[in-house]
Amino acid sequence: MPVFDFNSSPQGTTVETECTYTVFRSSEKTTSPKRPIMVLDNSKEEWAHHSIGSFNNPSKRTSFEFKKDGGSVSADILQIDARFTSLLKWLGEHHIPVLLSGKNREDGYAVYKIRETTLAGGAKLSASDGFLQFMIERLLASDAPEDAAVEDEDKEEEGDDMKLTSLQSISDFMLCAGRTLPDNIRLWARRNLAVAKSHEVTQEERRHAQRALSIMMNIQWKNNYFPSIDPVAARKILDEELYGMEKVKQRIMETVIQINRTHTLPAYGLLLAGPAGTGKSQIAYAVARILRLPWTTLDMSSINDPEQLTGSSRIYANAKPGIIMEAFSMAGESNLVFIINELDKATSGKGNGNPADVLLTLLDNLGFTDNYIECMIPTGGVYPIATANDKSRISAPLMSRFAVIDIPDYTIEEKKIIFSRFAMPKVLKRMGLREGEVVIPEDALDQVMELYRNTSGIRDLEQAAEHMAANALYQIEVDHLEHVVFTPESVKQLLG
Numbered sequence: 001m002p003v004f005d006f007n008s009s010p011q012g013t014t015v016e017t018e019c020t021y022t023v024f025r026s027s028e029k030t031t032s033p034k035r036p037i038m039v040l041d042n043s044k045e046e047w048a049h050h051s052i053g054s055f056n057n058p059s060k061r062t063s064f065e066f067k068k069d070g071g072s073v074s075a076d077i078l079q080i081d082a083r084f085t086s087l088l089k090w091l092g093e094h095h096i097p098v099l100l101s102g103k104n105r106e107d108g109y110a111v112y113k114i115r116e117t118t119l120a121g122g123a124k125l126s127a128s129d130g131f132l133q134f135m136i137e138r139l140l141a142s143d144a145p146e147d148a149a150v151e152d153e154d155k156e157e158e159g160d161d162m163k164l165t166s167l168q169s170i171s172d173f174m175l176c177a178g179r180t181l182p183d184n185i186r187l188w189a190r191r192n193l194a195v196a197k198s199h200e201v202t203q204e205e206r207r208h209a210q211r212a213l214s215i216m217m218n219i220q221w222k223n224n225y226f227p228s229i230d231p232v233a234a235r236k237i238l239d240e241e242l243y244g245m246e247k248v249k250q251r252i253m254e255t256v257i258q259i260n261r262t263h264t265l266p267a268y269g270l271l272l273a274g275p276a277g278t279g280k281s282q283i284a285y286a287v288a289r290i291l292r293l294p295w296t297t298l299d300m301s302s303i304n305d306p307e308q309l310t311g312s313s314r315i316y317a318n319a320k321p322g323i324i325m326e327a328f329s330m331a332g333e334s335n336l337v338f339i340i341n342e343l344d345k346a347t348s349g350k351g352n353g354n355p356a357d358v359l360l361t362l363l364d365n366l367g368f369t370d371n372y373i374e375c376m377i378p379t380g381g382v383y384p385i386a387t388a389n390d391k392s393r394i395s396a397p398l399m400s401r402f403a404v405i406d407i408p409d410y411t412i413e414e415k416k417i418i419f420s421r422f423a424m425p426k427v428l429k430r431m432g433l434r435e436g437e438v439v440i441p442e443d444a445l446d447q448v449m450e451l452y453r454n455t456s457g458i459r460d461l462e463q464a465a466e467h468m469a470a471n472a473l474y475q476i477e478v479d480h481l482e483h484v485v486f487t488p489e490s491v492k493q494l495l496g
Helices: 082-093 131-141 167-180 182-195 202-216 231-241 244-261 280-291 322-329 355-363 410-432 441-450 457-480 488-495
Strands: 003-006 014-018 022-024 038-040 048-053 063-068 069-080 098-105 108-116 269-273 293-298 336-341 381-388 403-404
Touching: 014 336, 022 322, 048 082, 048 131, 069 082, 069 355, 082 167, 082 441, 108 403, 131 167, 167 182, 167 202, 182 202, 231 244, 231 280, 244 269, 244 280, 244 403, 269 280, 280 293, 280 336, 293 322, 322 336, 355 381, 410 441, 441 457, 441 488, 457 488
Parallel strands: 022 069, 269 381, 269 403, 293 336, 336 381
Antiparallel strands: 003 014, 038 069, 038 108, 048 063, 048 098, 063 069, 098 108
16 A cells, blocks of 8 residues: 655654555546445445545544444445545544545445534534535546645645635645645645735735635636537527527527537637617527536626726735626636627727727637736636627737628518517516507507617517506506507507
8 A cells, every 4th residue: 555644743753654545536427336435345344325424534544434323433445536635634634524425335335525514522614605515616627637645735724714715725725625626726825825924914915815806716727628509409598589680590500510620719709790679689698508617797888997897906905806706706617708898889989098908818718817806817718708789890910700690680571570579478478468458459559660770689679568568558458458459550659
């Protein structure tokens, strides 16, 4: 058996711990009795499905102490997933009581769940509300480390006993799940943790360092591998969300097929250009659903200073991250869809530069640096989708980062179908109106179309459906009508 130096004795001499287990590499994202976290020895006794105890102090053999009949029974650990070796050491060093879920197999007791439990005399986790589960989920979401036999060499000091955002919980996370972070972010975290604990810097510097750490540690930093997307399910989403637009759907389906072949996002995002109200944002949300990614929106018409996107330096007392960094934080992961609304309305604002130019680094997938965080954020998993009414107002460098899809306005016939089959039924359902309570004959529908002939998109038609349904509901409730039949004259009087 190999020998690991797990700890030092109180006298300062090194204690060698007999390692009873072998390490196996796994990148499985879920666990089960067939895909366990670890396997314990059950040659002398079979263990219960749910068992309480604690991992042994690492100055002893690597084993688990089962609490049984008022005493404890030890079982050596035989195998362990490489991603969990640091977590095992942390649980043992802090004597944290846990509840194991496992199944007895011929090769041992296969543990597939580890949960915190309340046990008298046990140490408290650094964050009592699900911190252990938080770390386990991060470890399962990560891939096996490159060298399973090498432990993290940089053990951080213990800090104050606070919540998940505390220095204690950040230190524990770095020790147990530091390998889930990209190399540059792990190095950045160690440096900022040193600043946050230092008494040689100002309280303001410590506060900023801890805040930055809390933001970064709560983001799941994923690799750029994308699993295959079911083309049938993708097409179904497009048909549910969009009427017609066959060319647009074809372009999106081409992107899906490309992802399935390469398992990476395309080099270019999508720019949806067309008149207002033609469903550009709806298309963007549909793509996010297809990619199964969280999404965030950036409204460029409301951003007049690049610092709103890049954040402010920590030298200022009121410094804070920018909108882009906050989007990563809200999403909780590094792979997401950025929906950039009204890209053509980005202006130079206060004279501090053009906010649209800040987007270039985000769109190049080379990494983005926020002035507050002071660390390069990997952007390989970011898929940008921009919308614009007038693409001629977008700079050439920005245009070159997108595959442009022109969204044409709907024809009158398409608008009639969208209004009668989609917009009005949706409103009636939301208002609780039953089928047959609102009747719109063909001539009344033609009158609606005539009133909105010169408007682009379907936004005005959706508002018309809302107005008509509300009027019908009023007549049914107040005038006690069984149903309302709209005529061309009543439509003109109501909407004209």
